[in-house]
Amino acid sequence: MKKTVSLIFILCLIVQMAMAQKRSISGVVRDKVTNDLLPGVTIVEKGTTNGTASNSKGEFQLSVNNNAALSVSYIGMSTQEVKIGASSTVEVFLESASEKVDEVVVTAMGIMRQTKALGYSVQDVKGEELVRVKEANLVNSLNGKIAGVNITNSGGAPGSSSQIIIRGGTSLLGDNQPLFVIDGVPIDNSTSSGNSGTDRVTATSTSSGNRAMDLNSADIESISVLKGPAAAALYGLKAAAGAVVITTKKGKQGVPQISVSSKMKLDVVSRLPEQQGLYGQGSGGAFNADTGESWGEKVASGKPFYNNMNDFFQQAWAYDVNGSISGGTENANYFMSVQRLDQKGIVPTTDYVKNSFRFNGEQKHGWFTIGMNTNYIYSTTTKTLTGDGLYGTGGTGYMLSIINWPRTDNMANWIENGVKRRLLPGVALQDDIDNPNWLVRNNPVTEELHRFIGSGYVKVSPVKWLDVVYRAGVDHYNSFNQSITSPGAAMIAPYDKGAVSEKLRQNDLLSSTLTVSANQKINSFDLNLLVGHNYEQTTYSNNTQTAVGMLSSDFISINNAAAANKAFDSYKSQKRLTSVFGEFRLDYKNIAFLGVTGRNDWSSTLSPENRSFFYPSFNGSFVFTELLNERFRNVLSFGKLRASWSQVGKDAPVYQTATYLNSPVTTIGGGYNDSWTGGNPDLKPEKTTAQEYGVDLRFLKGRLGVDLTYYKTTSDDQIIQPRVSNAIGYIFKYVNWGTVENKGYEITVNAIPIQTQNLKWDLNLNISHNDGKVYNLPTGLELLYVTDVQIGPAKPASVNNGDFLGLTGQKWQRTTDGQLILDPITGYPLTSTDATKLVGNREPDVILGLNNNIAYKNWNLSFLIDIRKGGAVYNATEWAMIKTGLSKETEKRGENYTFEGVTLNSTTGAYEPKSSTVVLNENYYKNIYSAEASNFITDVNWFRLRTASLGYQLPDYVCKKIGFVKSIDVSIMATNLFIITNYKGMDPEVSAGGAGVVGAGSSGIDYAGVPATRSYSLGFNLKF
């Protein structure tokens, strides 16, 4: 494969003496790895604007000055400088840009720039990396590959969300995920759950997808991650949390490229919580047929004892088929692709089916280029109820049913004579536990999505130094969500008679962007100016309809309920944003770079006085190695210092500048009352200020690269909706309050430890640390809770002068000097329901991703090791298992335990020391042990082999024998092959409420969701 490996750049010179001032040269450009001819490569005579592009056969001709040098550049490839000398023909081999000094990345507004010119850190992932171990959810593909990016998969359900946070959250109560931009247009990456009041689907009721997962990884050429406001400044307020800039593939000049790939994947449960293996159904140590709890008697040996939890999950297959065709001529190119993904879940009945179709096309005419990128996605997801199930119905999610199922009963026997076998036939239906096998088949939650993402653009370059680009984009989707409760469910009336709720969401994001950029070289300075205008309109609506109490019990429909038992609700919102922005860049001899940006936004969500806001950014970099002598540069090939300072504003959510009424009340007499959220006409924009410093060093001609970044981001005047003193008449009020400060570092190491003719080992290490803190909350208001996820004795919260990703909860009562207060009568610790005590910080101390890619002849082995140190995970699943007596911990039941503490003297009211030996009984576990949050919180470390793949490219002669096939790749892959962790529950990479939970989010909350999976897959890839 590699013809020459000791040199990074190869140029072949055929020497010919020529004395003329101006002469013509000709040449060809090839891909160094594949030897393919490369069309459309830009060839410019260095220091001039004289240039051309290679034709469909990779050939070019150019008239140059004597002793000229050529700069040969191509997207995704290292730019090469070729000295012509006396020759008149040249052959240039371009090499993929990864790990090279002259790497080109996509930056804000789709501008391609050399990394060496950047005053801030940008990392990217190439398309081939994304498909090597192709994840169903694109966001997961970024895990471990980019320093400073924290990705939390919400669980193992197909079609479930994955949260991406770059350099810590900046917003106390807003979405902290970055802006997603695809081919220059912003798209929606929201994760929506239902509404506890209407369809009763809360964030923890089921899994929901984040909308970026609709994209097909195989369509993607590259993903650039703009990590901070400096990098994303041009995108403005939506990019305060960074931006993920996605570029899809384009066709290349030449014969059509056809590729077909297919993958089969097998998912199995990765980890399950430990269960007790001694006690059976009952309470108080005795059998009780009326409870599903496992507080019964010790099971005699020989009696059946089932492993209901493990037996419940299934092995799940997924098939992913991709086809694409691409090609082009000198003036036109196209790329078309189709994908079908059919993924089953480890929970029976669940699945995710996605169909994606893409067409990208581009046509040039003179100085005009027009193009469009279109993507249509149709997907369906069948989900199961998780957590507590539908809000306020008395039912449970499937996992809580398992936790409520005694192991003395075989849960697999769920149907008897065609009807549900009841676990507790002696109790009222609503007090029974639904068999999870019945639950998943009868109470499904489904989603059907139609989405169109498209953009059209025109690029005009009337003169060499001027580009005008206009781009219009649309991201439209509607999703139909349905939740069914079958008659006979163990729920409170009227849900036990069956219920349906349906929600139709529609989201439209229209964008229009005009940019004008000019480039001039004056002496040693390269100047670049860009100005632009942007307009965006987001329209969202949803309609919910619900019906409870099915009239005919074997027919589930909104229509099958009495009129009085139906309800509907409608919501609409619209938001507009107009912006002008500009950027000025200056490049001095490729040694020093300076960039300045400014942007002014006008947002409809703020009052007229506050809606206009301006923010600037500055960045600079200095390539000091340019000043060093050649000998030194043999060791330190490249060295750059960079620094940036930037600001980004952020507007408010819609409709918060006024106080509204609630929907009409349903109490006697009807009428209206005020909403419990107070509006605030004086809201002003949030402001995020970021500083970033970095050094980028490459040694030994790129064999080793080290990049260090330190950053500090401060977000002031947060627009938050805290709970406030109710005495002002509202529970929540929108205010500008509080500061979030994120400080951290990122270390990236790229190395090629081995590089020989047949063997190359690439290594990429990403280490990051972030520390998110909250300041300036008003005195007396010390906590901001995440309202969507409040389970058991702890809940996620941001704490003033403390952790952004905090956890607060209940603790046993202690005296001011920390002594445990014991109940004077019972001797057990006194509990408290005050849930404001700080009990953990969910932010990891360090996350580390180590990517390895080893190529040996036709073989390719790659694996990603993922290490995390620190960061609290709250095991609310264990809390539920303690309650029902299924937890391993409860095997200690009956043992004595001695508490040391103090107790109150009932005559004097004073504390006196007390030592009490008590029995660890059912009451203790259910009511006392469970009320101490620290019993369920672990500071988690893990070491996991996140992905591994082994690929083999069939030798050329095989393809030649077949004839019409250009190449055949076969690979086996695995994810989550093993994990070593101190966490006792399921996979500690959890997020009970998924990516849709805003503010401090629900990462690190483990509550009866779908456990993460381990998967094995086999794939092949054919090119024609």
Next chain:
Amino acid sequence: MRKLTLIFLVTIGLIVTSCDYNLDINTSPNTPQTASPELRLPSILSYTMDIYGSHGIRTAMLCQQMGYIYSANQRYYELQNWHFLNNADTYVWQSWYIYSWINISKMIADAEASEAWHYVGVGKIMQAFGCGFVVDAYGIMAYQQGLSDATFRPDYDDAEYVYSKILPLCDEAIADLQKTQATTAPLLSTGDIIYKGDTQKWIKFAYGVKARLMSHLSKKTKGTDLLQYNPDAILSLLSKSFASNADDAELKYLVSTVSNQNAIQYQNTTASVKPGKLWTQYLLNTLPGTGKSWNSGVEDPRAKKLIPKITSGANSGKYSYGVDLATTDVDPKSTNANYVGLKSTDSNKLFYTQQDSPFDYMTYSEAKFIAAEVYFRKGSKTEALAAYKEAIKANIDKLGCTPAERDAFLSSAAVAQTADELTLSHIMIQKYITLTYSPEVWTDLRRCDYCTDASGVYNESAGVYKGFDRPKFAYALNFPTSKDYLRRYQMAYMERDYNAEKVRPFGVFDTDYMTRPVWWDIVK
């Protein structure tokens, strides 16, 4: 190229100029921002009733009228042991401010603008009534800065201050109700779900509210100043207040599948909410000991309207057992058939807990009990006896007992028959029964110091509420010694969490906070 360029420029120009740049679109199309008075009043009246009733079931737990099955960490179970879980302390506070008062305040402002004086008057009565029961329970509240737009951290006022403001509000309300409305103003009857627009009844209620609030000052120096105990003024107010059960400020709920149209105590009770032992002993007059009315053994005719009967097992047909606060760590279990839930069922249709039961802000019977107590305290025992008997009679009638049952009971040993025989205990224990589920019971218990003697120790012969002892499992952290009684609600956690600096000076974070009497509970 030229043509193309032109087309390009024109097209872009058209697109860019055709975009709708209007940014004044931040008004929600989903819900309105204003509502006229007749649209706010029904929800004010129904929500306030729900809040008052939910406050009532909490105080019923605190006051041993109700009991809860053994279920550690359950709100009501803990509440009967005077342990306030977070959600126990906050509902009344939160709902008063966010469901009632904010809407009352906006309704009054709108009604004043449209000269809908009757709405203004009703609003002021509800403000006085609601702020009254909130400050009685919590001891402090944000009154001056309550509902403030200018701060998120309002200051709090003592009960004394609040009383000084809400007592005059009752007079203003009466004046407003006597005014003539503008012809364009909405008729009170449109939004009035209590009295259907009868301003005379509202006026009687206003007098009643003021009398009730002034009667709370029984520990204060006697005198004629606004904030002193003034028996004559109270009796004068009462003379203009309720004249019969027909005047009761009552909301009759509905049989409905919409749960919040069902009676508040139907909503609040469950099969796990059981009768309290003391309450059943008062109703059945079986309190052990003293040989007085309360252990006369005469069954109150209201017992069968209030106490459920056992439906299975050996004791089937007998009255449900009452929850004994000495054994609540073991009894009752939810499976024990001898303890029957207070939520009405087909076999136990009880007065307050059916879907269409009523609940009252204030009743004629209560007014008579207030009179009886005031007469008693000023030494007019004959008038006290008459008012006491009329109060009992009115309540027995209200609960739907027969006149024969009523008269038999009134002349029995369970009721004081002579002025000499009459004690404060007679009045207050009968009032305790009559005001089942009413927050006033706890106010009375505190004013009368439960069943303690002058030294604050439980004393059945000296105490007013015979047999009312501390729960055995009273939460040790807050009530460590036998002299520690519950004197106020734990401060709402929303205020402790979100306005900590302002509530801290009132001692809300001290473990003995709840043993500190509110303003009117301090003898002076």
